[in-house]
Amino acid sequence: MTAHVHPHLTKNQALVFGSLTEAEGPLTAYAILDHLRDSGFRAPLQVYRALDKLVEYGLVHRLESLNAFVACSHSGCASHKSAAFAICDTCGQVVEFSPDEAIDLLTNWTQDRGFQLSKTTIELRGVCQKCAAAN
Amino acid sequence: MTAHVHPHLTKNQALVFGSLTEAEGPLTAYAILDHLRDSGFRAPLQVYRALDKLVEYGLVHRLESLNAFVACSHSGCASHKSAAFAICDTCGQVVEFSPDEAIDLLTNWTQDRGFQLSKTTIELRGVCQKCAAAN
DNA sequence: AGTAAACGTGTAATAACATTACACGGGTGC
DNA sequence: GCACCCGTGTAATGTTATTACACGTTTACT
Ligand SMILES: [Zn+2]
Ligand SMILES: [Zn+2]
Ligand SMILES: [Zn+2]
Ligand SMILES: [Zn+2]
Numbered sequence: 001m002t003a004h005v006h007p008h009l010t011k012n013q014a015l016v017f018g019s020l021t022e023a024e025g026p027l028t029a030y031a032i033l034d035h036l037r038d039s040g041f042r043a044p045l046q047v048y049r050a051l052d053k054l055v056e057y058g059l060v061h062r063l064e065s066l067n068a069f070v071a072c073s074h075s076g077c078a079s080h081k082s083a084a085f086a087i088c089d090t091c092g093q094v095v096e097f098s099p100d101e102a103i104d105l106l107t108n109w110t111q112d113r114g115f116q117l118s119k120t121t122i123e124l125r126g127v128c129q130k131c132a133a134a135n
Numbered sequence: 136m137t138a139h140v141h142p143h144l145t146k147n148q149a150l151v152f153g154s155l156t157e158a159e160g161p162l163t164a165y166a167i168l169d170h171l172r173d174s175g176f177r178a179p180l181q182v183y184r185a186l187d188k189l190v191e192y193g194l195v196h197r198l199e200s201l202n203a204f205v206a207c208s209h210s211g212c213a214s215h216k217s218a219a220f221a222i223c224d225t226c227g228q229v230v231e232f233s234p235d236e237a238i239d240l241l242t243n244w245t246q247d248r249g250f251q252l253s254k255t256t257i258e259l260r261g262v263c264q265k266c267a268a269a270n
Numbered sequence: 271a272g273t274a275a276a277c278g279t280g281t282a283a284t285a286a287c288a289t290t291a292c293a294c295g296g297g298t299g300c
Numbered sequence: 301g302c303a304c305c306c307g308t309g310t311a312a313t314g315t316t317a318t319t320a321c322a323c324g325t326t327t328a329c330t
Contacts (some may be wrong), residue, residue: 010307030286043310048288064199065256067287067316084241086250099244102237106219106259109234114264115221121200121258124241129249145278165316178281183317202287202316 007057015039016050017071020060025092026068063087063094065123070094084122090131142192150174151185152194152206160227161203198222198229200258205229219257225266 009017019035020027027035029047041047051069054060060069061083070085073096082103086095103120110117144152154170155162162170164182176182186204189195195204196218207218208231217238221230238255245252 012308028287044288045290046309049307064258086245086248088250089253095248097244099237099241102234102240105237105240106234106257109232110221110259110261113221113230114267115223115259115261116267117259117261118224119260121256121260122241123199123256124245124250124252125254125256126245126250126252132249132251147279163316179317180319181280184278 007059010050010053012041012046013050013053015041016047017054017059020054020069020071023071026063026066026070026087026094028066028068032069061085061096063123064121065125070096072096082120082122084124086124086126086128088128088131089125090127093128093130095128142194145185145188147176147181148185148188150176151182152189155189155195155204155206158206161198161201161205161222161229163201163203167204196220196231198258199256200260205231207231217255217257219259221259221261221263223263223266224260225262228263228265230263 015036016032019032029044029051032051033041033044033047036047051060051062055062055069059072059075061072062069063085066087072083082098083096084099084102086097088094099122102122106120107117150171151167154167164179164186167186168176168179168182171182186195186197190197190204194207194210196207197204198220201222205220217233218231219234219237221232223229234257237257241255242252
């Protein structure tokens with residue numbers, strides 16, 4: 001359960017993580033599969049298995065509203081409790097940030113009600129400044 | 136674009152909304168389809184079209200982390216800016232609440248960066264008090 | 271009345287996302 | 301050797317969502 005700063009990555013995990021870090025944006029599991037066909041990937045499960053581990057290690061986040069995955073911006077997310085994402089619906093850019101105060105408020109809400117929180121999903125959809133300026 | 140308090144529902148919309156209000160919990164589109172076979176539903180699109188409108192009217196919310204839909208707890212969500220959901224992974228119960236302070240903080244973050252926010256998703260996964268007490 | 275636009279509907283086909291099941295191989299500890 | 305854990309390969313299947321095309325009703329304008 002302890003978060004490792006430098007977990008050992010298997011071959012498949014390293015390939016999937018590489019795809020995501022090169023991408024500079026979110027990728028779906030099937031997009032990753034397509035990128036890795038030349039590296040020998042054949043089936044979705046190879047991608048999903050690697051993603052499961054990478055998410056567990058905190059190296060990758062799943063974007064629920066996109067059914068996609070993105071490399072963590074902080075090279076290992078042990079540093080912050082929980083992440084939030086601002087997603088541009090025009091250009092696809094994703095910005096990860098750590099709204100600690102907001103998360104504290106949400107956490108307090110759960111604690112007041114005896115709800116045992118295991119995962120927080122915060123995703124903001126909209127249009128980024130750059131795209132908004134470009135009209 | 137104006138939110139109507141009592142939008143007129145078509146036959147299919149009323150059937151789908153009825154399924155969700157009776158359910159007392161989230162349903163997937165295909166679960167709704169199964170419930171409504173006796174009422175003449177035959178294809179997923181009939182459900183998705185109705186859900187699109189119901190979400191637009193604020194009568195129904197989509198839970199991104201569950202790929203499911205739930206009736207709004209406030210009989211028309213015009214009252215609150217944005218909703219959050221606490222979802223029990225054990226019993227499936229969903230509690231909708233309105234963390235206005237947390238949402239203000241997130242909204243301020245976006246405004247500071249010129250991000251034009253259109254939709255906020257906040258979903259908390261965990262175990263509810265009742266299920267935690269039952270061990 | 272004619273007719274065009276907007277909207278809801280019905281159906282089939284397909285696309286996109288995710289999991290289950292089974293088999294195999296390499297290590298580690300006994 | 302042998303059991304155990306873990307990662308892997310592959311096929312099949314399950315689940316969620318969309319595209320495409322056709323039809324009918326209502327409204328509004330001419
Ligand atoms: Zn992160
Ligand atoms: Zn953008
Ligand atoms: Zn609501
Ligand atoms: Zn529960």
